[in-house]
Amino acid sequence: MKLLQQTIEKIEGLDQEMVVKARARVDSLIKPPKSLGKLEGLAIQLAGITGKLYPEIDQKAVIVMAGDHGVYEEGVTSNPQEVTFAQTLNFAKGLTGVCVIGKVTGAKIVAVDVGIKGEIPSDAGVIIKKIKNGTDNMAKGPAMTREEAIKSIEVGIEIAHEEINKGVNLLGTGEMGICNTTPSTAILSVLKNCDPLEITGRGAGLGTGGIEHKAAVIRKAIEINKPDCKDGIDVLAKIGGLEIGGMAGVMLAAAANRIPVVIDGYISTISALIAARIEPKAKEYFITSHASLEPGGKIASELLGIEPMLHMDMCLGEGSGAALAFPIIEAACSMMKNMPTFEDVGMEI
Structure with a gap:
């Protein structure tokens, strides 16, 4: 029971500050709003889980x-x-x-x-x-x-x-x-x-x-x-x-x-x-x-x-x-890391 209790006590909510940052980045990528559907929500969730704007999933x-x-x-x-x-x-x-x-x-x-x-x-x-x-x-x-x-x-x-x-x-x-x-x-x-x-x-x-x-x-x-x-x-x-x-x-x-x-x-x-x-x-x-x-x-x-x-x-x-x-x-992570924003490519929206 000790290990279980220690594990429960370590569980916190998502990093909400990173969730906000990730959502802002997703909304500024060179695509119509919401056009990548659930992939966008997944990328934001991964950022909130890991506390990283560019989550790495390699193992x-x-x-x-x-x-x-x-x-x-x-x-x-x-x-x-x-x-x-x-x-x-x-x-x-x-x-x-x-x-x-x-x-x-x-x-x-x-x-x-x-x-x-x-x-x-x-x-x-x-x-x-x-x-x-x-x-x-x-x-x-x-x-x-x-x-x-x-x-x-x-x-x-x-x-x-x-x-x-x-x-x-x-x-x-x-x-x-x-x-x-x-x-x-x-x-x-x-x-x-x-x-x-x-x-x-x-x-x-x-x-x-x-x-x-x-x-x-x-x-x-x-x-x-x-x-x-x-x-x-x-x-x-x-x-x-x-x-x-x-x-x-x-x-x-x-x-x-x-x-x-x-x-x-x-x-x-x-x-x-x-x-x-x-x-x-x-x-x-x-x-x-x-x-x-x-x-x-x-x-x-x-x-x-x-x-x-x-x-x-x-x-x-x-x-x-x-x-x-x-x-x-992995595709959600690639979207966050490799897809540029409108500002990155000098496009006005």
């Missing part, structure tokens, strides 16, 4: 948190749980979706075992920060203890700090965990105060009971555990996931270190909601990448209050959407 990393879920035993997915283990090894080999997309901008992919069922080999290229072998079955009791939930957040903080200390100045969040749309939807149901059936989707593959069964399992988990919607850690502990906590930690650490952090799709957005519930100011450092095809994705983004940049009908997870958004963020 990028997507931190992929991996963990399993006890609720798997309720038959909410058709995919074997062993896929979490196998796919996590593939991150280290550079074979997954986020890996090949990340290559476009030279992004580093950092795979972390925060709670996989089974033992990842120590030489596999995966960072081992295992808290437990998957969460407990939330349909029968809390997914984890409050202490374990805090520890999962602190794992994310630790890994983010390690990457920032290596020079990383743009972070992305990703995850791997078979059936993790189930705890994600449970969290959203609690925070939105809606029935699970309204927001439950297929995930990577439905179990034989279909949407109705998956929603019923989520409803049961909420009724049994009674998470406090005002306490993000309580919600995470009772109906969440270790990788969800890990990503929230990455986001909080990014905010504490004035580093922009790119949120991936549905599950990452749920982590962002948890992080923002823990410390609302952290949200100012979030950049949402894409609108997930999951039914709860749009609602989660609306609840977070940040509109995603991309609409690509993606729902892979892994941080794939975050990696896809990296070039847009």
Whole structure:
């Protein structure tokens, strides 16, 4: 809890003086007003985050948190749980979706075992920060203890700090965990105060009971555990996931270190909601990448209050959407640094 508390205490709002300067520069660039749309707002946000009129984004990393879920035993997915283990090894080999997309901008992919069922080999290229072998079955009791939930957040903080200390100045969040749309939807149901059936989707593959069964399992988990919607850690502990906590930690650490952090799709957005519930100011450092095809994705983004940049009908997870958004963020930086103002080129407006 000490690391989490120290991180929260370091989080401040954006540099408002730099925001004003950045807005003035954007408005004076050689283009019609607002003609570069969301790129302009992104450039201003980056200036406010970094405190620099010309933000530099030259070292990028997507931190992929991996963990399993006890609720798997309720038959909410058709995919074997062993896929979490196998796919996590593939991150280290550079074979997954986020890996090949990340290559476009030279992004580093950092795979972390925060709670996989089974033992990842120590030489596999995966960072081992295992808290437990998957969460407990939330349909029968809390997914984890409050202490374990805090520890999962602190794992994310630790890994983010390690990457920032290596020079990383743009972070992305990703995850791997078979059936993790189930705890994600449970969290959203609690925070939105809606029935699970309204927001439950297929995930990577439905179990034989279909949407109705998956929603019923989520409803049961909420009724049994009674998470406090005002306490993000309580919600995470009772109906969440270790990788969800890990990503929230990455986001909080990014905010504490004035580093922009790119949120991936549905599950990452749920982590962002948890992080923002823990410390609302952290949200100012979030950049949402894409609108997930999951039914709860749009609602989660609306609840977070940040509109995603991309609409690509993606729902892979892994941080794939975050990696896809990296070039847009670099373009915003290039606009600020390399595009002249009307005054620079001697034009009157």
